[in-house]
Amino acid sequence: MSESPAGKAAALDAADELAGLRKLFALGEGVYLDGNSLGALPAHVPERVADVVTRQWGELRIRSWDESGWWTAPERIGDRIAPLVGAGPGQVVVGDSTSVNVFKAVVGAVRLCSDPTRTDIVVDATTFPTDGYIAESAARMTGKRLVPVAPSDLPAALGPNTAVALVNHVDYRTGRLHDLPSLTSAIHEAGALAVWDLCHSAGALPVGLDAHEVDLAVGCTYKYLNGGPGSPAYLYVAERHQAAFDSPLPGWNSHTDPFAMTPSFEAAPGATRGRVGTPDILSMLALEAALEVWDGVSIDAVRAKSLALTDFFLECVAAYVPPGRVTSLTPSDHASRGSQVALRCEEAPAVMEKLIARGVVGDLRRPDVLRFGFTPLYVGFGDAERAASALAEVLGA
Numbered sequence: 001m002s003e004s005p006a007g008k009a010a011a012l013d014a015a016d017e018l019a020g021l022r023k024l025f026a027l028g029e030g031v032y033l034d035g036n037s038l039g040a041l042p043a044h045v046p047e048r049v050a051d052v053v054t055r056q057w058g059e060l061r062i063r064s065w066d067e068s069g070w071w072t073a074p075e076r077i078g079d080r081i082a083p084l085v086g087a088g089p090g091q092v093v094v095g096d097s098t099s100v101n102v103f104k105a106v107v108g109a110v111r112l113c114s115d116p117t118r119t120d121i122v123v124d125a126t127t128f129p130t131d132g133y134i135a136e137s138a139a140r141m142t143g144k145r146l147v148p149v150a151p152s153d154l155p156a157a158l159g160p161n162t163a164v165a166l167v168n169h170v171d172y173r174t175g176r177l178h179d180l181p182s183l184t185s186a187i188h189e190a191g192a193l194a195v196w197d198l199c200h201s202a203g204a205l206p207v208g209l210d211a212h213e214v215d216l217a218v219g220c221t222y223k224y225l226n227g228g229p230g231s232p233a234y235l236y237v238a239e240r241h242q243a244a245f246d247s248p249l250p251g252w253n254s255h256t257d258p259f260a261m262t263p264s265f266e267a268a269p270g271a272t273r274g275r276v277g278t279p280d281i282l283s284m285l286a287l288e289a290a291l292e293v294w295d296g297v298s299i300d301a302v303r304a305k306s307l308a309l310t311d312f313f314l315e316c317v318a319a320y321v322p323p324g325r326v327t328s329l330t331p332s333d334h335a336s337r338g339s340q341v342a343l344r345c346e347e348a349p350a351v352m353e354k355l356i357a358r359g360v361v362g363d364l365r366r367p368d369v370l371r372f373g374f375t376p377l378y379v380g381f382g383d384a385e386r387a388a389s390a391l392a393e394v395l396g397a
């Protein structure tokens, strides 16, 4: 760097077209690089949640299921998330945790597979653990075999026995972005269905579910979508599969006429059949309010800033931190990078503790990985420079 990193950060922040969004969030003085775990609070959300509690629940009570739009919230909020993941309307439904939606998606995909003799569910071997646990259980329940495969080996592992492949779009540990378009087409060429976990990509980069003909997808909303702790997840079922999608959790909310209270189940049309029971309204409406920060924001601009931020952070780390003290696990090529930087570091737990004490909040994946998440809506280049400088200080540079 010819210019000082701090000088460069100031220039990049001044030119940042998304910089104005930071004021929409309740952020203090520190540097928050943990939005890949729990997104920051959009400042208007508390007032909106207070209205849901005091007026909608407190005054309107049961009337709010209709009058406050509670009943239709899962589909309405699904349609608000849809453009962020490249889905047309009517294909995303919000509710339950990601884990529960992984279950619905994997079992649903096995049931959608037109060839019942196919024996295998292929799962990303580096997956976030819950997906692996649930895929294993889904395999046992459906009489299939679980085949864990590293995403880079996935095309070679697919074959005439593959029924379904479950893949993470971005690796939670390393921040590696897997190639959704090419892997989805490889899965399809093998005659199988593609299920994607978008937890670490939705809200950070373009996903293109419809454009790349993904079959089913799931994701959480508490990371880059800033929905709040434990906010409900979502399930995408491509329109072409909806009529045949047979959820393994058919509840009264996924019935075509819930209030008919009939003993036999008849699935609702569309994304609604991905629902199960009564939606978690307080969390869901907090999420709905939080999603307003996306109004007018282009996901391409978010991606461009995310890559610039992670590039700049790596540049500052290289400039400040003595060689050999940290090793980046995050790919340097843009096509393989999500929106976080993972640094392998000796004594990572103590290092992260000291960083947090200095106001730089990232997180840790045991035993030796420091994770820094870059949420382009509220993280700036100055934050990246401060974080790298604090890291160098902690490492005794």
Ligand SMILES: Cc1ncc(COP(=O)(O)O)c(C=O)c1O
Pocket (backbone or CB within 6 Å): 097, 098, 099, 100, 128, 130, 131, 168, 172, 197, 199, 200, 220, 233
């Ligand atoms: C990739 C991925 N999948 C699944 C989950 C688990 O989601 P939930 O706790 O909503 O079930 C997480 C949580 O961080 C995750 O990162």
